[in-house]
Amino acid sequence: MIIPIVFATDEHYIPYCGVAISSLIRNCNDHDIYKIYVLYDKLKEKDIYRLENLSAKNVIINCCCVHDHINNLHVSEYNHLTIASAYRLVIPDILESYDKVVYLDSDIVVNVDIAELYKYDIGENIIGAIHGYYSGIDNNFLYNHITKTLGIRIDDFFNAGILLINCKAFREYKVKDKCFDLLRKRKDLYFMDQCAMNIVCVGKVKFLPIKWNYEWQFLFVLGPKTEKDTIMWETLKEHHSIVHYSGIEKPWDYPDQLLADLFWKYARESIFYEEIMQMSLMKKTRDMLDIVSGFTKNRKIAVYGAGNAGIRYIKKLLTIGIYEIVIWVDQKYKEKENYEFPVSSVDSLYKSQFDQLVIAIENRAISDEVKKMLIDNGVDKEKIIQIR
Numbered sequence: 001m002i003i004p005i006v007f008a009t010d011e012h013y014i015p016y017c018g019v020a021i022s023s024l025i026r027n028c029n030d031h032d033i034y035k036i037y038v039l040y041d042k043l044k045e046k047d048i049y050r051l052e053n054l055s056a057k058n059v060i061i062n063c064c065c066v067h068d069h070i071n072n073l074h075v076s077e078y079n080h081l082t083i084a085s086a087y088r089l090v091i092p093d094i095l096e097s098y099d100k101v102v103y104l105d106s107d108i109v110v111n112v113d114i115a116e117l118y119k120y121d122i123g124e125n126i127i128g129a130i131h132g133y134y135s136g137i138d139n140n141f142l143y144n145h146i147t148k149t150l151g152i153r154i155d156d157f158f159n160a161g162i163l164l165i166n167c168k169a170f171r172e173y174k175v176k177d178k179c180f181d182l183l184r185k186r187k188d189l190y191f192m193d194q195c196a197m198n199i200v201c202v203g204k205v206k207f208l209p210i211k212w213n214y215e216w217q218f219l220f221v222l223g224p225k226t227e228k229d230t231i232m233w234e235t236l237k238e239h240h241s242i243v244h245y246s247g248i249e250k251p252w253d254y255p256d257q258l259l260a261d262l263f264w265k266y267a268r269e270s271i272f273y274e275e276i277m278q279m280s281l282m283k284k285t286r287d288m289l290d291i292v293s294g295f296t297k298n299r300k301i302a303v304y305g306a307g308n309a310g311i312r313y314i315k316k317l318l319t320i321g322i323y324e325i326v327i328w329v330d331q332k333y334k335e336k337e338n339y340e341f342p343v344s345s346v347d348s349l350y351k352s353q354f355d356q357l358v359i360a361i362e363n364r365a366i367s368d369e370v371k372k373m374l375i376d377n378g379v380d381k382e383k384i385i386q387i388r
Contacts, residue, residue, distance in 0.1 A: 013107075018054065020109060020110070024036070030057075034115075041070065048063045054271075088103045089193055093171070096167070102114060103163040105162065107244065122166055149190070158198060162242055173201075175200050183196055216260075245259075301358060302357040304359045306328060314340060327344055328344065
């Protein structure tokens with residue numbers, strides 16, 4: 001059997017895409033033929049060679065330029081996403097000879113034979129996908145975005161990082177045209193083409209087991225608080241067929257996080273290992289310089305936000321060791337116990353003396369709301385720094 005698989009990448013994601021492909025090849029069987037297509041717009045010849053040279057005995061890799069398919073689409077890039085994420089929308093047009101195709105994001109590792117995913121019967125549905133995860137809190141940003149901005153039920157929401165695409169149905173329902181039309185008209189779709197696909201494909205999705213798109217970020221963000229959180233945590237005891245390093249945090253930047261070891265296991269076995277190590281070191285250096293450039297030595301620093309970004313920021317400040325952290329606050333401070341530095345209430349911030357205040361929240365919209373609230377409560381706007 002021929003198993004068609006598609007990745008999409010740009011010049012910045014080559015090493016990580018290479019690790020994802022290497023993990024897939026590592027778990028292939030000997031009797032099926034795996035045809036891997038890597039979609040790109042602009043890549044250097046050496047990068048195309050490096051990816052295609054990963055081909056093995058029964059694995060054929062081809063890099064395919066999608067420039068003619070995505071040129072002049074006028075789709076904005078925002079959040080942490082780029083136009084490369086929308087390449088999946090043109091897959092059925094490029095691979096016309098296939099009835100069904102597996103699409104995989106590049107920030108994943110495959111731990112089983114991908115043929116198992118390909119063999120799922122999704123019937124007449126447009127796609128097979130896995131439920132997207134959210135925290136289960138009604139006032140959560142993602143929950144509101146799904147139910148209000150996208151206008152779909154939470155149980156209909158899927159993460160588009162791993163898809164089983166019914167190419168014929170995809171074309172018949174004009175999914176590509178409808179999605180790009182939404183992306184041109186609307187600027188409130190936080191996850192770009194994923195949001196558009198959720199709107200267009202609603203009711204035509206075959207939901208597959210969570211093991212095929214195991215989103216890692218929620219394991220270290222939430223902990224088991226709701227029934228859905230507990231299910232996610234319990235599956236840690238089971239095998240994850242595909243680990244998806246979704247979100248802004250990536251295992252190459254945060255190797256101490258849960259399940260990052262799986263990425264590094266495959267990375268060490270790949271030709272991209274040294275390059276990834278060098279890129280990781282450069283990022284850490286840039287992050288340190290960003291912090292230092294914003295402050296003056298021995299300044300008294302306050303930090304707002306004890307989520308992932310806040311934890312990372314505090315760790316960096318403690319590592320640098322030349323600033324005094326006078327207070328760290330979060331609205332949910334009672335849930336933030338046993339941290340390296342104590343987390344206090346937001347009210348206590350207004351009673352503290354500090355030279356600069358860092359809003360350690362990566363979502364710009366939320367960060368802007370917090371900034372406005374702080375200014376309204378008397379914090380000097382010149383003291384406020386928002387992380388990028």
